[in-house]
Amino acid sequence: MGLTKSEMFTEEQNEISNIAKVFGHPARVAILQHLFKIDTCICGDLVNEIGLAQPTISQHLKELKKTGLIKGNITGTSVCYCIDKANWSAMKKTLHLFLDQDLQDNNTCCS
Amino acid sequence: MGLTKSEMFTEEQNEISNIAKVFGHPARVAILQHLFKIDTCICGDLVNEIGLAQPTISQHLKELKKTGLIKGNITGTSVCYCIDKANWSAMKKTLHLFLDQDLQDNNTCCS
DNA sequence: AACATTAATCGTAATATTGCAATATAATAA
DNA sequence: TTATTATATTGCAATATTACGATTAATGTT
Numbered sequence: 001m002g003l004t005k006s007e008m009f010t011e012e013q014n015e016i017s018n019i020a021k022v023f024g025h026p027a028r029v030a031i032l033q034h035l036f037k038i039d040t041c042i043c044g045d046l047v048n049e050i051g052l053a054q055p056t057i058s059q060h061l062k063e064l065k066k067t068g069l070i071k072g073n074i075t076g077t078s079v080c081y082c083i084d085k086a087n088w089s090a091m092k093k094t095l096h097l098f099l100d101q102d103l104q105d106n107n108t109c110c111s
Numbered sequence: 112m113g114l115t116k117s118e119m120f121t122e123e124q125n126e127i128s129n130i131a132k133v134f135g136h137p138a139r140v141a142i143l144q145h146l147f148k149i150d151t152c153i154c155g156d157l158v159n160e161i162g163l164a165q166p167t168i169s170q171h172l173k174e175l176k177k178t179g180l181i182k183g184n185i186t187g188t189s190v191c192y193c194i195d196k197a198n199w200s201a202m203k204k205t206l207h208l209f210l211d212q213d214l215q216d217n218n219t220c221c222s
Numbered sequence: 223a224a225c226a227t228t229a230a231t232c233g234t235a236a237t238a239t240t241g242c243a244a245t246a247t248a249a250t251a252a
Numbered sequence: 253t254t255a256t257t258a259t260a261t262t263g264c265a266a267t268a269t270t271a272c273g274a275t276t277a278a279t280g281t282t
């Protein structure tokens with residue numbers, strides 16, 4: 001159906017999957033990497049840098065803004081986007097908790 | 112179009128987004144968390160644990176297996192699924208490189 | 223005012239994802 | 253052999269995502 005049954009899962013599970021979904025497109029990964037690299041940006045740069053059409057980039061930026069990973073300041077006719085450091089840190093903490101789970105190494109069935 | 116233009120991005124960007132896409136559904140997060148918790152598993156457990164229909168769980172397991180995060184051993188009529196530790200570690204390394212990027216903190220435009 | 227520039231929004235087409243009923247497959251039990 | 257049990261596969265309907273042309277909105281420039 002294409003409709004995720006979010007209500008069946010814990011808040012943590014939904015939070016993790018929502019974060020992951022944002023990273024689940026190479027254009028958004030590329031945008032974030034570029035923002036990290038130059039540490040300041042405008043949308044036009046990204047259109048040239050990444051090669052997708054301007055409306056497509058704008059749409060991806062909107063997704064990133066919606067989850068709070070980036071923020072944008074309007075400066076004249078252009079918009080300056082950059083990483084939202086506080087939210088990035090919070091997101092990292094959530095993901096690390098999930099990724100850094102350790103196994104007790106006592107599963108004899110799959111070794 | 113729903114068709115990601117993967118060829119426009121670096122191998123690293125595609126790798127990160129492919130990993131993230133797997134985590135981009137709460138059912139798959141729940142499956143992985145459960146596998147970590149009990150450190151051994153069969154599919155039937157997951158159907159009860161998670162509450163989605165058996166074919167749906169089976170489909171999610173297939174995704175997880177495809178990316179190598181889990182592996183399954185056939186034992187009689189049931190299949191024992193568990194985390195693939197080596198691949199999990201490799202995946203973690205890739206994601207950490209991306210997540211732990213640091214900002215030079217010299218962006219004056221968005222502060 | 224008239225035009226240029228930049229980014230957002232709208233509308234739409236194409237593809238992907240999710241979920242499940244029905245069915246198939248495979249191994250075991252009776 | 254005939255159930256029974258456990259999981260996979262198929263087929264399909266519904267929703268989501270991706271991409272972009274056309275347009276709009278907002279600001280800046282001449």
